[in-house]
Amino acid sequence: MTTTTSNRYALAIDLGGTKVEAALVDPNGAIFPPSRFRAPTGRASSSDQLAESVRTVIRKSTAALPDDAELLGAGIGSAGPISLSRGEVSPLNLPAWRDFGLRAVVEEELPGLSVSLRGDGNCIALAEHWIGAAQGVKFFMGMVVSTGVGGGLILDDRLIDGPTGNGGHFGHVEVGGEDTVCGCGGTGCVEAVASGPKTVEWAQAHGWTGTTGEELAAHYADGNEIAVQAVRRSARAVGHAIASATALVDLELVAIGGGFSHVSADYIALVAEAITDRAAFPFITKVRVVASALSHDGPLIGAAALVHHPERLSEAARA
Incomplete structure (x- = not known):
């Protein structure tokens, strides 16, 4: 078999709360369309x-x-939390899996090949840093607002995932002034306030009669008062949490993807507006907030980066 640089593929796997998806990704970050499947x-x-x-x-x-x-080889991006050393996952929105050996399942399907596991938020950050909105940015957070809320941190050009692999777990940072109980046991976590399903639940509790995020988006566009309040509440929570993260690690850029980030045309602008509350600290308000440049492809591209670009991981993670 003769191979070239362009036809040496990574198998990318993205596990989330509603679907699992897999595809082959080449060294340039391009997904091979005939190989993309979901279940x-x-x-x-x-x-x-x-x-x-x-x-x-x-x-x-x-x-x-x-x-x-x-x-x-294969790269897996999974909803978390995860255990990097054991190759196990415990996705909050998939209660049947607690400390489940996902890496071993993939290894059984791909004997002799290396398999790398990271949180899906970390994979999104890797993708944006590789070929997306954060190319050339040293201090960056990639995040997703969807069924859950996740994130990943790139600091000084390296992914920071920590000793267990859960670094950058942005969805479980608590937001001031919110008392919603989260499935993780916290109160006022970004995910419990700002995710698509939780925003729909909040709107319903305040008299909205719709049932889905798509309906909420349509009613927001029509100016429905409760829908507008719900979407702005979500964006405000995300913005305040980004401000807190920037206070901690001095971020330059945040890129937001995920289905619910498209709930309104001005969602990203509303997130950025919430950060201006920290006007007394210009080092916080300088952070730029943009939409993901990779749309729904980010999680797969980031999972592939685990194979194609291990040098983007921290030294501890590579070890």
């Missing part, structure tokens, strides 16, 4: 059903590997 997950799924969904997308994606190509 359902969800809160009601059993452990066996979740594992079978993972195996299904792996088998379909690897079957699409071109005859003249090489598979280098």
Whole structure:
């Protein structure tokens, strides 16, 4: 078999609260479209059903590997928390999996290949830093606002994931003035306030009669008062938490992706506006907030970066 730089692929896997997705990604960060497959997950799924969904997308994606190509290894981005050393995941929105050995499942499907696991927020940060909105930015946070809220930190050009792999777990930073109880046991966590499902729940509790994030977006565009309040509450919580993160690690840029970040055309602007409350601290208000440059591809591209660009990880993580 003859391979070139462009046909040496990484298998990228993205596990979330509603689906698992897999695809082959080349060294330039491009997804090979015929290899992209997804299968359902969800809160009601059993452990066996979740594992079978993972195996299904792996088998379909690897079957699409071109005859003249090489598979280098696999990268997994998973909703967290995770255990980096044990290769286990405990996604908050997938209760059937607690300390589940996801890396071992993938290794069984890909004998002889290396498999790397990180939190999905970290993968999003890696993707934006590699080929997205944060190219050339040394101090950066990538984040997603969707079924959950996640994040990943790039500090001085290196991913900071910590000894357990859970560094940058932005969704479970608490927001001042909020008392919503989070599934993690905290009170007022960004995820419990600002995620799509939790924002829909808040709107319903205040008299809104819709049921989905898509309906909330439509009613926001129509000027429905409760929908407007709900979306602004979500954006404000995200903005205040970004301000706190910037106070801690002096961020230059934050890029936001995820389905719920598209709930309104001005969502990113509303997040940025909330940061201006810290006007007395210019080093906080200088942080720029932009939309993800990678849309829904970020988690897969970041998972592939674990294979194609291990030098972007911290030295401790590589060890």
